[in-house]
Amino acid sequence: MEVGIVGYGAYVPRHRIKVEEIAQVWGADAPTYKKGLRLEEKSVPSPDQDVITMSVEASRRALRRAGVDPFELGAIYIGSESHPYAVKPSGTVVAEAIGATPNLHCADLEFACKAGSEGMFIALSLVKAGEMKLALGIGADTSQGAPGDALEYSASAGAAAFIMGRERLVAACEHTFSFTTDTPDFWRREYQHYPRHGGRFTGEPAYFKHTLSCARELMKRAGLEPGDFKFAVFHQPNGKFPLTASEELGFTREQVQQGLLSPSIGNTYSGASPLGLTAILDVAKPGDRILMVSYGSGSGSDGFVWRVTERIEEVRSLAPQTWAQIKDRPVYVNYGTYAKFRGKILKAS
Amino acid sequence: MIGLARHWREIPQRYRYEAARCDKCSAVYFPPRLVCSKCRGREFTKTVLPQTGKVETFTVIRVAPTGFTDEAPYAVAVVKLDDSIRVMAQVVDCEVEKLAIGDRVRLEFRKVQQDGEAGAICYGYKFVPEA
Ligand SMILES: [Zn+2]
Numbered sequence: 001m002e003v004g005i006v007g008y009g010a011y012v013p014r015h016r017i018k019v020e021e022i023a024q025v026w027g028a029d030a031p032t033y034k035k036g037l038r039l040e041e042k043s044v045p046s047p048d049q050d051v052i053t054m055s056v057e058a059s060r061r062a063l064r065r066a067g068v069d070p071f072e073l074g075a076i077y078i079g080s081e082s083h084p085y086a087v088k089p090s091g092t093v094v095a096e097a098i099g100a101t102p103n104l105h106c107a108d109l110e111f112a113c114k115a116g117s118e119g120m121f122i123a124l125s126l127v128k129a130g131e132m133k134l135a136l137g138i139g140a141d142t143s144q145g146a147p148g149d150a151l152e153y154s155a156s157a158g159a160a161a162f163i164m165g166r167e168r169l170v171a172a173c174e175h176t177f178s179f180t181t182d183t184p185d186f187w188r189r190e191y192q193h194y195p196r197h198g199g200r201f202t203g204e205p206a207y208f209k210h211t212l213s214c215a216r217e218l219m220k221r222a223g224l225e226p227g228d229f230k231f232a233v234f235h236q237p238n239g240k241f242p243l244t245a246s247e248e249l250g251f252t253r254e255q256v257q258q259g260l261l262s263p264s265i266g267n268t269y270s271g272a273s274p275l276g277l278t279a280i281l282d283v284a285k286p287g288d289r290i291l292m293v294s295y296g297s298g299s300g301s302d303g304f305v306w307r308v309t310e311r312i313e314e315v316r317s318l319a320p321q322t323w324a325q326i327k328d329r330p331v332y333v334n335y336g337t338y339a340k341f342r343g344k345i346l347k348a349s
Numbered sequence: 350m351i352g353l354a355r356h357w358r359e360i361p362q363r364y365r366y367e368a369a370r371c372d373k374c375s376a377v378y379f380p381p382r383l384v385c386s387k388c389r390g391r392e393f394t395k396t397v398l399p400q401t402g403k404v405e406t407f408t409v410i411r412v413a414p415t416g417f418t419d420e421a422p423y424a425v426a427v428v429k430l431d432d433s434i435r436v437m438a439q440v441v442d443c444e445v446e447k448l449a450i451g452d453r454v455r456l457e458f459r460k461v462q463q464d465g466e467a468g469a470i471c472y473g474y475k476f477v478p479e480a
Contacts, residue, residue, distance in 0.1 A: 014442045014477075015442075046441065046442065047419065047420070047460070048420075048441060048460040048461070048475065049459065049460070050460060050470075052458075052460075052470075052472065053457075053458045053459050053460060053472065056458040056472075057457060057458055084470055085470070093364075093472060096360060096364055096365075097365065097458055097472070099365055320480055324480070325480070328480050329478070331442065331444075340419070
């Protein structure tokens with residue numbers, strides 16, 4: 001029995017800050033980030049936006065494309081490392097806002113940048129197991145880097161939502177695979193505002209090891225090669241890592257370009273590869289195969305092989321497309337406004 | 350600041366834009382009412398408001414009330430929803446100096462207020478420029 005995506009939706013905040021604007025505050029070299037990490041600008045959530053608001057908007061868009069009654073959703077899983085509440089699930093508010101309550105399962109997930117793809121996997125698996133007809137998986141974040149830290153140039157905001165089901169698919173899931181180890185590359189302890197990273201663990205033993213291992217094993221088990229895919233999307237902590245990974249795996253620039261959003265909006269963490277997938281679905285043709293591999297620090301990678309169906313043509317224009325949103329009248333903010341928006345300014349209480 | 354209990358009771362309106370349509374004369378009420386002020390009817394059917402419309406008038410708040418001071422200056426508009434009633438709400442994601450009567454806007458889910466760093470977060474609707 002085929003299971004897969006019935007509807008998808010993306011949400012990217014309108015505010016942006018440029019790499020130069022951050023670099024000039026900290027006396028850093030902008031070209032290092034622009035050329036070295038292929039970052040131009042990143043999305044900035046306004047003070048009235050968070051994981052819940054972005055998830056609601058992305059889910060409403062997914063519902064429009066799915067054309068299903070939200071009441072039929074059997075579960076909602078939101079993956080994020082920036083849930084607004086430490087205790088009280090984001091999913092409860094989102095489920096209420098989209099009209100899916102009260103007959104459904106709900107829990108928030110956390111796994112650095114791969115909590116969203118894990119949510120997609122669980123939603124997909126529950127449908128596959130026959131537990132429910134439809135399930136919603138969301139990846140969303142409004143992540144923060146410490147002021148002046150390298151992560152401040154990339155940590156951004158966005159959300160992607162996927163309704164999984166058995167009928168009227170826009171993309172069938174052909175294979176999945178996941179790769180997990182204990183790797184101390186990045187963490188945030190409870191009550192800490194900003195994350196820490198174990199410098200030497202970033203890159204090779206973390207992002208590349210997990211992304212490449214997951215992608216290779218997934219393709220091996222599926223009996224597929226890079227040439228069998230029209231598109232590939234990888235986790236994108238910056239613009240450079242996913243390009244390096246894709247080259248090492250044997251993918252061309254053409255295969256990854258459409259889903260590579262980080263140079264324009266930064267690293268949306270749990271939203272990153274899921275948002276890249278939405279951008280690909282916006283243009284993919286029936287029959288196209290898509291490889292998706294996420295990465296979350298700590299560490300793990302989820303891999304999916306998607307095959308686009310005929311129905312994609314009917315649904316893609318039913319909600320705002322991802323690149324169109326990114327390019328739609330961005331509002332640029334200076335560092336002062338950015339610091340205010342992100343609560344980086346200590347005020348008298 | 351509105352209380353948490355009141356906010357919770359108003360979730361159908363604040364989250365899902367649910368209004369009441371009078372079964373007798375079709376008048377739409379948002380928030381819903383118990384008695385129709387046009388025909389005194391007491392039977393209503395739930396209806397969801399359209400989520401796009403046009404700015405009919407607006408004002409810019411420069412001296413904001415407690416809880417909203419960080420947001421000033423911000424715009425509050427009366428919007429005529431497409432083929433429906435008028436709704437008043439904040440307009441965000443726009444430069445208030447450039448906002449104009451007649452602008453197309455749509456409803457979006459946003460944080461409306463929060464009780465400091467530790468209290469509950471209240472969500473609801475605001476208008477944003479239509480794409
Ligand atoms: Zn009436």
